[in-house]
Amino acid sequence: MQNLIRSAGVALMVFGLVAGAGGRALASEDFKLAVVDMQKALQTVEAGKKAKAQLEKEFNSKKKDLQAEEATLKKMIEEFKKQQLVMSDDARMKKQQEIQERGMKFQEMTQRSQAEIAQKEAELTQPLIKKLREIISETAKKKNFTVILERNENTVLYFQEKDDITDEVISQFNQKNKG
Numbered sequence: 001m002q003n004l005i006r007s008a009g010v011a012l013m014v015f016g017l018v019a020g021a022g023g024r025a026l027a028s029e030d031f032k033l034a035v036v037d038m039q040k041a042l043q044t045v046e047a048g049k050k051a052k053a054q055l056e057k058e059f060n061s062k063k064k065d066l067q068a069e070e071a072t073l074k075k076m077i078e079e080f081k082k083q084q085l086v087m088s089d090d091a092r093m094k095k096q097q098e099i100q101e102r103g104m105k106f107q108e109m110t111q112r113s114q115a116e117i118a119q120k121e122a123e124l125t126q127p128l129i130k131k132l133r134e135i136i137s138e139t140a141k142k143k144n145f146t147v148i149l150e151r152n153e154n155t156v157l158y159f160q161e162k163d164d165i166t167d168e169v170i171s172q173f174n175q176k177n178k179g
Helices: 002-019 038-044 046-086 089-142 166-176
Strands: 033-036 147-150
Touching: 033 089, 033 166, 038 046, 038 089, 038 166, 046 089, 089 147, 089 166
Parallel strands: 033 147
Antiparallel strands: none
């Protein structure tokens, strides 16, 4: 639904630009359009690769901790299944409660880890996105683009390859952000 609204918004924006030309036919020099694949740019610029590597390192660390906790929890459950028939009712209930509490802690640990990774991803990518947008804006002004759309399958259904400035944006980003 949100993608449909976004697509309709893009269509209305382009229509508005065309209609804003006073109903006259737009000459090709009056209207210049380009597309940028922000996802590709973010993953391809050197700073994006470093951010991705850092994020993967943290993710793998958290994943290792979660896997260890999951293995411990599974072991507790297996031991309980083997021993439950010889346990007193009191001991069985106590062990079940212990397993439930450990399971809830595991779920909380998983959710916390996911939230921390998402937050870290935002911390690492937001500054890069801001810099990419600045470069896109500079490129638009320098090359007199009327509109630059974000290229993705939900908003841009068709474009000519010559209108894709993603590689140029990546190159400019890497030049400006060396070191």
